[in-house]
Amino acid sequence: MSILVIAEHDNSSLKQATQSVVTAAKAIGGDVDVLVAGAGCGAVAEAAAKIEGVNKVLVADNAAYGHFLAENLSELVAEAGKGYSHILAAAGTTGKDFMPRVAALLDVAQVSDIIRVESADTFVRPIYAGNAIATVKSSDSIKVITVRPTGFDAAPAEGGSAAVEALDIVKDAGLSSFVGEEKAVSDRPDLASAGIVISGGRGMQNGDNFKMLEQVADVLGAAVGASRAAVDAGFVPNDMQVGQTGKIVAPQLYIAVGISGAIQHLAGMSDSKVIVAINKDEEAPIFQVADYGLVADLFEAVPQLEEELKKVV
Amino acid sequence: MKVLVAVKRVIDYNVKVRVKPDNTGVDLANVKMAMNPFCEIAVEEAVRLKEKGVASEIVVVSIGPKAAQEQIRTALALGADRGIHIETDEEVQSLEAAKLLKSVVEKEEPKLVILGKQSIDSDNNQTGQMLAALTGMGQGTFASEVVVDGDKVNVTREVDGGLMTVALNLPAVVTTDLRLNEPRYASLPNIMKAKKKPLESISPADLGIEIAPRLSTLKVEAPAARQAGIKVADVAELVDKLKNEAKVI
Ligand SMILES: Cc1cc2nc3c(=O)[nH]c(=O)nc-3n(C[C@H](O)[C@H](O)[C@H](O)COP(=O)(O)OP(=O)(O)OC[C@H]3O[C@@H](n4cnc5c(N)ncnc54)[C@H](O)[C@@H]3O)c2cc1C
Numbered sequence A: 001m002s003i004l005v006i007a008e009h010d011n012s013s014l015k016q017a018t019q020s021v022v023t024a025a026k027a028i029g030g031d032v033d034v035l036v037a038g039a040g041c042g043a044v045a046e047a048a049a050k051i052e053g054v055n056k057v058l059v060a061d062n063a064a065y066g067h068f069l070a071e072n073l074s075e076l077v078a079e080a081g082k083g084y085s086h087i088l089a090a091a092g093t094t095g096k097d098f099m100p101r102v103a104a105l106l107d108v109a110q111v112s113d114i115i116r117v118e119s120a121d122t123f124v125r126p127i128y129a130g131n132a133i134a135t136v137k138s139s140d141s142i143k144v145i146t147v148r149p150t151g152f153d154a155a156p157a158e159g160g161s162a163a164v165e166a167l168d169i170v171k172d173a174g175l176s177s178f179v180g181e182e183k184a185v186s187d188r189p190d191l192a193s194a195g196i197v198i199s200g201g202r203g204m205q206n207g208d209n210f211k212m213l214e215q216v217a218d219v220l221g222a223a224v225g226a227s228r229a230a231v232d233a234g235f236v237p238n239d240m241q242v243g244q245t246g247k248i249v250a251p252q253l254y255i256a257v258g259i260s261g262a263i264q265h266l267a268g269m270s271d272s273k274v275i276v277a278i279n280k281d282e283e284a285p286i287f288q289v290a291d292y293g294l295v296a297d298l299f300e301a302v303p304q305l306e307e308e309l310k311k312v313v
Numbered sequence B: 001m002k003v004l005v006a007v008k009r010v011i012d013y014n015v016k017v018r019v020k021p022d023n024t025g026v027d028l029a030n031v032k033m034a035m036n037p038f039c040e041i042a043v044e045e046a047v048r049l050k051e052k053g054v055a056s057e058i059v060v061v062s063i064g065p066k067a068a069q070e071q072i073r074t075a076l077a078l079g080a081d082r083g084i085h086i087e088t089d090e091e092v093q094s095l096e097a098a099k100l101l102k103s104v105v106e107k108e109e110p111k112l113v114i115l116g117k118q119s120i121d122s123d124n125n126q127t128g129q130m131l132a133a134l135t136g137m138g139q140g141t142f143a144s145e146v147v148v149d150g151d152k153v154n155v156t157r158e159v160d161g162g163l164m165t166v167a168l169n170l171p172a173v174v175t176t177d178l179r180l181n182e183p184r185y186a187s188l189p190n191i192m193k194a195k196k197k198p199l200e201s202i203s204p205a206d207l208g209i210e211i212a213p214r215l216s217t218l219k220v221e222a223p224a225a226r227q228a229g230i231k232v233a234d235v236a237e238l239v240d241k242l243k244n245e246a247k248v249i
C-alpha cells in the first residue's frame, strides 16, 4: 500500500491540517508521500519533508495551481495519484472542492470527512450532522478520502527528512480562472486548530459586540467563532461559522456565548474537550452538552469574564 | 439560457435523528421529509435568474423513490418550469447521482447546473464536483454570489479564509452555500399551478446507468453522548472551575 497525501497550504506555509492527514495515512499503513501543488511553494515542500513519517514529497510548482482551482488540481492529482492505493486530503474547503473531482476522474467513490480508520478499506465518518456515526467499507481500487483534521492528532512537524522531488505535470483545464479574494486577516490563532475558541451567536445582537469576545480571546490566546445566525445576520464573516456546514473545531475549551445549541451548531463543536455555555435562557439546548453552564445576560457576564480571566492567566 | 437544478429529498432538518436499534441505519419510518435546504437555495437562485431575465427555463431533477416527486412539485411551485424524476428505491451514492445527472445534462444541455453544496443526510459534499468533472465543466462550489456575464459566470465562494471569486466558462456547475440567498415560500396559487406543470418520470435503466454502490455501510451507531455538566453560579465560579477543575486555562 502507498498513500498520497495532498498538502493543504497557502503557497507560503503548510496548514497544520496536513499533519493530521499524515496521521490518518499512517493509520492506514504503508508509505506516505505528500504532494505539494501550488505556485512558488518551495518552502511548503521543505516543511512537508520534515513531517515525521513522510516518505517522499512531490512538488508540482506551477502558476496553474497557484489558486488551487479544482479543475486544474483534480487533473494533476488524478494523474499523480494513479499508482497509489489511497489519496487523502484534509476536509477543508480546498479539499472538499477538488477531491470529489479527483474521485470522479478516477471513477471511484469518495469517502468524506473520516474521523477514524478501521482498516485499509474501512473508515468511520459522521452523517446526519453528527447524529449518527457510520462505518463504511470501500470496494474501489483507489480510495479517495477527505479527512476531518479534528479526528486525528497532528503528526510531529519535525523529525522527518523526506526527499523532495519535482513533479513535472502541468494541467491547465482552461475552464476557470481566479478573479479575486477577500481574506480575513487576524492575529488570532486559526479557528480550526486553536486550543481555545470563544463563539458568539444571535444573542450578540450586532458585530460591534463581538469586540467583547475578541477581548476575552486576546486574554486566552483564543480564536473567535460564530453560529450561522450570527454570520447570516452579518455580524461576522462567513469563515467564522462553526457547525455542520461550517468549520469543525475540537479545542480544549469552547465557550459558546448567546448560542442556543442547534444540532447543526453542535455538529461543529461537540468534540471539544470542555464546553462552556453562557446563555440567559436556562432551557437552551446548549446546556445539555456544556460542562459548565452559566445562566446569565452575556452583556454582564462577558466583561466580567474578561476581568476574572485577567487575574488568573 | 436553460438552468438545471438538482434537488434531493432528505429528512427534514428539524427532525431529531435516531439510529435504529439494529445499527443498520437511521430510522426514517414516519419521519418528516423535505427538500435538502441547500437545494432550496439552488431552486431560489435559479428562480431569481429567471426573474432577472438571465434564465429562460428551469428544469428540476431529483433522483429517488416515488415520493421524491413531492420535492419536485415544491420546486415547481417555487418557480421551476418542468421536472424530471429519476425513480429508484435503491440507495444512490454521490458518484451514481453524478452519473445520472450527467446523462440528464447531455440530453438537456443546460448552460448552468445548480446543486446544493451538501446533503444534510449523507453530509457528502461531492455530487456537484463529480458532475462537473464528468461533464468537463468548471465548478463554483459553496457559492455566495452568482453573476452570469455573457459566456462566463462569476462565482464568489465561501472558503476557509474568507471569500474567493472565480470566473467559469459556461456551461458550468454551481453548488450553493447558505448565504447565496434566502429561499421564498411557495404561495397557495403557485402550489396549485405546480400540479399542472410537466413532470417526466424515468428510470436509471432508461439512462443506461446501473446503480452499483462502491461503499457499503457496515454499521451506523449513535455518537457518544456528552454528559451535561453543572451550572455555575457566577463568572468567578466559572473561572475557578476552568482553572482548578478542568485545568484548561
Ligand atoms: C442546512 C443548515 C445548515 C446549518 N448549518 C449551521 C452551521 O454550520 N452552524 C450553525 O451554527 N448553525 C447552522 N445552522 C443553523 C442552526 O439550525 C441554527 O439556526 C443556528 O445555529 C442558531 O444560531 P444561534 O444559536 O446563534 O441563534 P438562536 O437560536 O437564535 O439563539 C440565540 C441564543 O442567544 C441567547 N441570548 C439572547 N440574548 C442573550 C443575552 N443578552 N445573554 C445571553 N444569552 C442571550 C438566547 O437565549 C438564545 O439561546 C444550519 C441550518 C441549516 C438548515
Ligand SMILES: Nc1ncnc2c1ncn2[C@@H]1O[C@H](COP(=O)(O)O)[C@@H](O)[C@H]1O
Binding pocket: B006, B007, B008, B009, B036, B038, B039, B042, B061, B062, B063, B064, B092, B094, B097, B114, B115, B116, B117, B118, B119, B120, B122, B123, B124, B125, B126, B127, B128
Ligand atoms: N438523489 C439526488 N437527487 C437529486 N439531486 C441530488 C441527489 N443527491 C445529491 N444531489 C445533489 O447534490 C447536492 C450535494 O449532495 P451530496 O454530494 O450528496 O452532499 C445536493 O444538494 C443535490 O443538489
